[in-house]
Amino acid sequence: MKVARAHPLWLAYLLHRLSGLGLALFLPLHFWVLSYALNDAAKLDAFLTLTEMPLVKAAEFGLVFLLAVHLFGGLRLIALEWLPWSAPQKTWAAAAVAGSFLVSTTFLLQAI
Amino acid sequence: MPERDHLTVTVQRGGPGAPMRPQTFEVPAYDNQTVLDVVSWIQQNADPTLTYRFACRVGMCGSCAMMVNGVPRWTCRTHVSKVLDGNAIEVGPLRNLPVIKDLAADMDPFFDKWVSAEGMHHPTRTRDDAIEPIDPVTMERQEANAGIECINCSVCYSACDTVAGNPDYLGPAALQRAWTLYNDAKDANKDAILDAVSGKGGCHSCHSMGSCTTYCPNELDPLSAILGLKRATAKRFFGGRK
Numbered sequence: 001m002k003v004a005r006a007h008p009l010w011l012a013y014l015l016h017r018l019s020g021l022g023l024a025l026f027l028p029l030h031f032w033v034l035s036y037a038l039n040d041a042a043k044l045d046a047f048l049t050l051t052e053m054p055l056v057k058a059a060e061f062g063l064v065f066l067l068a069v070h071l072f073g074g075l076r077l078i079a080l081e082w083l084p085w086s087a088p089q090k091t092w093a094a095a096a097v098a099g100s101f102l103v104s105t106t107f108l109l110q111a112i
Numbered sequence: 113m114p115e116r117d118h119l120t121v122t123v124q125r126g127g128p129g130a131p132m133r134p135q136t137f138e139v140p141a142y143d144n145q146t147v148l149d150v151v152s153w154i155q156q157n158a159d160p161t162l163t164y165r166f167a168c169r170v171g172m173c174g175s176c177a178m179m180v181n182g183v184p185r186w187t188c189r190t191h192v193s194k195v196l197d198g199n200a201i202e203v204g205p206l207r208n209l210p211v212i213k214d215l216a217a218d219m220d221p222f223f224d225k226w227v228s229a230e231g232m233h234h235p236t237r238t239r240d241d242a243i244e245p246i247d248p249v250t251m252e253r254q255e256a257n258a259g260i261e262c263i264n265c266s267v268c269y270s271a272c273d274t275v276a277g278n279p280d281y282l283g284p285a286a287l288q289r290a291w292t293l294y295n296d297a298k299d300a301n302k303d304a305i306l307d308a309v310s311g312k313g314g315c316h317s318c319h320s321m322g323s324c325t326t327y328c329p330n331e332l333d334p335l336s337a338i339l340g341l342k343r344a345t346a347k348r349f350f351g352g353r354k
Contacts, residue, residue, distance in 0.1 A: 004183045005323065009320065009322030009326065010326075013319055080320060
């Protein structure tokens with residue numbers, strides 16, 4: 001029998017796990033490329049020209065998305081485990097954080 | 113009148129020595145009908161060899177839990193109209209437990225883990241002492257009260273993917289029991305409880321998927337209880353007090 005799981009907390013778990021695996025696969029490659037900065041600067045510059053390609057730009061978006069998802073998923077877990085709040089308290093805390101980000105990001109976009 | 117005369121009910125049959133196989137029955141549809149009614153109709157009218165378990169029929173005893181369309185549910189309180197997939201229902205034995213036969217799961221591992229999680233009373237007084245007065249408004253008592261309506265139906269245990277992946281994991285019900293006793297002013301051995309739940313397969317194995325809380329038929333919150341145990345064991349590890 002196919003097991004039904006698609007409720008929000010389970011999906012949040014899945015997203016956190018998959019983004020973590022994605023980052024774990026990316027990081028060795030990332031450090032390997034960075035090592036060229038010490039060993040072979042010309043090779044690094046040649047490699048970095050790849051970042052102009054649209055496909056690589058799209059991949060960078062994916063990378064930042066994974067990082068953001070994993071960051072906020074991690075904050076969610078820390079809050080869940082260490083802050084024994086009631087459900088309404090959690091809702092208000094999430095709303096406060098979201099509101100703060102909205103205001104500060106709007107300010108940042110105005111500034112740059 | 114129901115919209116259709118009959119329901120198409122697929123039941124998972126089998127057990128040790130006989131691989132599980134689906135068998136389909138046409139069951140008369142009624143306006144008011146629970147999944148347990150449907151299973152009973154099959155056993156009484158179509159196939160008397162169908163094995164299943166129930167006792168109270170009113171959501172108190174925790175005997176009749178089964179998988180219904182992929183979700184563990186207490187079948188005596190699950191109305192057919194709430195779970196129908198088109199005109200069909202699929203019923204199987206609870207997940208994560210051995211099957212005795214057909215829809216009857218072996219609950220032994222579930223209850224063994226209840227004991228392994230130190231889900232037993234450690235008295236503070238003897239029968240010769242006066243009864244200890246308990247203040248119902250303390251935070252600890254409210255935490256304990258939140259978990260005491262568990263009916264041991266094993267729906268949370270069956271819903272948990274951590275149990276599915278880790279046979280040693282104590283599971284949501286046993287850990288919630290441990291958290292209830294940990295917060296009970298009449299329990300004298302909180303360290304024994306934390307020892308039992310902080311080892312291999314203890315509360316720290318939980319991945320916070322929350323299926324226990326999502327599917328608990330009594331609307332209890334085992335996930336929060338497990339998170340409470342995580343905090344308590346971590347605080348003890350770092351030398352803090354409760």
